[in-house]
Amino acid sequence: xxxxxxxxxxxxxxxxxxxxxxxxxxxxxxxxxxxxxxxxxxxxxxxxxxxxxxxxxxxxxxxxxxxxxxxxxxxxxxxxxxxxxxxxxxxxxxxxxxxxxxxxxxxxxxxxxxxxxxxxxxxxxxxxxxxxxxxxxxxxxxxxxxxxxxxxxxxxxxxxxxxxxxxxxxxxxxxxxxxxxxxxxxxxxxxxxxxxxxxxxxxxx
Numbered sequence: 001x002x003x004x005x006x007x008x009x010x011x012x013x014x015x016x017x018x019x020x021x022x023x024x025x026x027x028x029x030x031x032x033x034x035x036x037x038x039x040x041x042x043x044x045x046x047x048x049x050x051x052x053x054x055x056x057x058x059x060x061x062x063x064x065x066x067x068x069x070x071x072x073x074x075x076x077x078x079x080x081x082x083x084x085x086x087x088x089x090x091x092x093x094x095x096x097x098x099x100x101x102x103x104x105x106x107x108x109x110x111x112x113x114x115x116x117x118x119x120x121x122x123x124x125x126x127x128x129x130x131x132x133x134x135x136x137x138x139x140x141x142x143x144x145x146x147x148x149x150x151x152x153x154x155x156x157x158x159x160x161x162x163x164x165x166x167x168x169x170x171x172x173x174x175x176x177x178x179x180x181x182x183x184x185x186x187x188x189x190x191x192x193x194x195x196x197x198x199x200x201x202x203x204x205x
Contacts, residue, residue: 002066096125100179125183
């Protein structure tokens with residue numbers, strides 16, 4: 001499923017690069033969502049990106065971690081803990097894109113000028129679900145520095161929280177933070193006993 005999400009997102013993003021009307025119609029504008037009930041924007045903004053670099057990084061990370069999460073879900077299905085692994089993966093990703101936008105919706109519902117694009121909420125969720133299943137597996141920070149997933153996760157959450165409070169750039173750090181927490185909690189919603197497996201791995205280093 002990851003490859004299909006990547007392809008669809010890439011197509012819509014590239015089309016929107018040259019079509020401002022499409023970008024305007026699909027981007028996340030809390031004012032339009034709240035006051036004009038355009039709820040579809042909670043989802044469609046995840047199909048858009050600000051530029052080629054934004055698109056490339058998000059889709060590369062999504063593909064890398066998404067295929068791993070699909071494997072973990074298939075393993076759960078093989079052990080009888082999950083009935084529909086592909087559907088569950090879609091719920092994880094789409095649910096994260098929507099849920100990660102709710103804090104921003106509340107914060108900016110009266111700001112008609114505020115807009116946001118990007119799949120970062122969903123991507124963050126996929127990364128943290130992967131960390132849940134393999135907390136000590138090394139990730140490459142800046143694509144160079146190896147760092148255990150659980151350490152990366154702590155730093156990521158701390159930075160996202162700090163950056164959100166500071167609000168000194170145009171990045172939606174709230175979506176990053178909420179998406180990450182959603183991805184970390186999601187496996188427990190599948191089967192609460194997975195939490196025990198997580199802690200067992202966490203203290204086995």
